[in-house]
Amino acid sequence: MSRMVAGGATLALAATLAACGSGSGGGSSNDGKIHVLVYGDSGNKIEKQIVDTFNKTSKVKAVLDTIPGADYQQKLQTIISTPQAPDIFFHWGGGSIKPFVKAGLLMPLDDFIKKDPNLDDKFLPTVYNSSVVDGKPYGIPMRGTQPVLLFSNKDVLDKAGVKQPGTWDELLDAVNKLKSSGVTPIALGGGDQWPTLMWFEYVYDRVAGPGLFEKALKGDKDAWASADSKKALGMLKQLVDAGAFGKNYDSVKYTNGSSPALVAQGKAGFELMGSWYYSQQQTDAKDFAAKGLGYGTFPTIPGGKGDASNVVGNTNNFYSVLKKTKHPEAVAEFLKLMYSDEFVKAQLSIGNLPTTTNTPQFLDESASPEYSRFQYDLVAKAKSFQLSWDQAYPQTAATPMHQAVQQFFNGQLDEDGFIQAMQALPTE
Amino acid sequence: MTTQFTSAPPTAEATRKARRRPEDSYAARGTRPGFLWALPATLFFTLFAIAPLIMVAVLSFMSWNGLGSPEFVGTDNWKRILDDPVMIRSIWLTLLLTALGVVLQTPLSIVLGVWAAGHQRNRAVLSAVYFIPLLLSATAVSVLWRALLDPNFGIPARMTWLFGDGNLFGEQATAIGVLAFVSTWQFTPFHTLIYQGAARAIPPVLYQAAEIDGAGRFRQFFHITLPQLRNSVVTSMILMIVGGLTTFETVLILTQGGPGTDTTISAYYMYQKAFKGFDFGAGAAIALCLVIAATIVSLIVVRVSGYDKMRSDMEGVS
Secondary structure (H helix, E strand, O other), rough: OOHHHHHHHHHHHHHHHHHHHHOOOOEEEEHEEOOOEEEEEEOHHHHHHHHHHHHHOOOOOOEEEEEEOOOHHHHHHHHHOOOOOOOEEEEEHHHHHHHHHOOOOOOOOOHHHHHOOOHHOOOOOHHHHHHHOOOOOEEEEEEEEEEEEEEEHHHHHHHHOOOOOOOOHHHHHHHHHHOOOOEEEEEHHHHHHHHHHHHHHHHHHHHHHHHHHHHHHHHOOHHOOOOOHHHHHHHHHHHHHHOOOOOOOOOOOOOOHHHHHHHHHOOOOEEEEOOOOHHHHHHHHOOOOOOHHEOOOOEOOOOOOOOOEEEEOOOEEEEEEEOOOOOOOHHHHHHHHHHHHHHHHHHHHHHOOEEEEHHHHHHHHHOOHHHHHHHHHHHOOOOEEEEEEHOOOOOOHHHHEEEEEEHHHOOOOOOOHHHHHHOOOOOO | OHHHHHOOHHHHHHHEEEHHEEEEEEEEOOOOOHHHHHHHHHHHHHHHHHHHHHHHHHHEEEEEEOOOOOEEEHHHHHHHHHHHHHHHHHHHHHHHHHHHHHHHHHHHHHHHHHOOOOOOHHHHHHHHHHHHHHOOOOHHHHHHHHHOOOOOOHHEEEEHHHHHOOOOOOOOOHHHHHHHHHHHHHHHHHHHHHHHHHHOOOOOHHHHHHHHHHHHHHHHHHHHHHHHHHHHHHHHHHHHHHHHHHHOOHHHHHHOOOOOOOOOOHOOOOOOOHHOOOOOHHHHHHHHHHHHHHHHHHHHHHHHHHHHHHHOOOOOOO
């Protein structure tokens, strides 16, 4: 039992830590510097470079703090209301910053933008919007965009006489042909749950347009019960029942490299995944990434309300600013670097795709120019860029949403059950 | 010369007394371990177990998302938790997994432990091999089995006659089966070790006497070994129950509570609510439910097993 008490103690300790403000990570804002908190991974070398550039000219120096690992959001939430809170921090936009806005911790960027309209104009609007909360901008895009694309194995498709599908019917046709050629038509890491969600995001967008989800996100529960919603669910069911994902997709994971390996080794035809898939395959299966990896947009659904150009995914990463920062001028100067040529070039060189208007000038310097150009055009032309549902909703909703999505695919929830589950999600 | 033989050879009684002497002198000097000795441990226990437990209890009546100060909401969290079908089911799942652990591990570790209590050389080597899973962390073990059980690249892909389409993590029964199997795989060595030690402590005279009476190996096992292991069985079972109730890493890595909520055990549900959903009040309430459930279960075990009476089966044997 002692271990369980210890579990309880962890909870309590987390409480005390936050209450008396002695959380770890981040630094004190009282040392006359601005602290920039980012997700700790290999992308940090560019952030370091930008901080160095900033420090060359600025009187108020910037310091880069990192939180490594997947617990970024949890750790951020523990320190953000303490004296150790950073001045500027990294996030994914959408629902993830809503609680902070609600708690009055973040600074709306209106004043910065009034003084420097470039802080708005230099970024693609579809991307910029996913960090607007209650009509006010709270985030400046940084790092790169990550739209979800339909990837494929060209050889497998050729053998089955299939092309990258342009419409839903072509996709269904491809599924049948791939099935009869003895491979899993579509690889799906259902064990991670979020890859399954991507299918919902696209089909809902194509069938009902972005409006349905926006309504639901604002708390309109009827949206989930609408005819469009039911039509989208029917189409998803049709795809699952056609055997598009095989029978064991819930035991397959993306995160341990299993579903990408299915595609790379020719055991599956397609996989729907974020744009990071390309670099993932470059790491895991170099030859395949160079020769056999195909990519395209999500098929259109004739009769649907969604524009064929719409994309879903992670719109971008963003920097937000804490209201209590002591150096707002320095912070504003720092944010200006996010549309600078230096920033764009540096991000492109490590395979990220910034969403600034000057990005196209430098696409040739990217790690894979053709792929970067495809992605950039996709995002630039998109009428709507839907942020992943689990990130658009508040944090509390992510787990029940993932469960509902998994249960609908494996038949544990029927249409009504799924609708009820989505209606029960917290939107505040 | 004569003085040497004045006293009789020492009796068993005398030897026992002699062995007790250091204890007796402790008592004589009045320095028998008293309350003071327990003070440091009590302090630590209060600070790191009792106090947090009380704080968790208080937190379970509050609404807190980790930002700002917690807000008092009365029994709100409790109502939500007790009305939550997932919560109720998570308790049953926890108890089921715990029971499965006990049922699978106990016979296996008794047999292995008794076997390993022998003295031949190969047994020592094999025992060491059995012991390896315990040296790995639960996380490493879970990652390992997740990879081994991958339906397309793991064992199921090679043994389709046994695993079918290999959808082990996509169905409740098999997902629970995998969780029970992995914990068994990891923790049986530990319990084997307990039984090995206990079996070696059984006085050989008992077996010699039984052999003279013509008892075979099976009779010896059921009439001597097993009864003599009684206290070890209780100890080992309590450890298994505690381990079972607090299972967490295996679920976190192997199934993430899925498919759906089919393997969402209480400890994992608490983590989900508190640290993934930032609903610390509800998390605290679940944690307390778990504490209550665990207390009830341990009380039952202690009662049923007679552990509370501290009865000894060894009386008069040596």
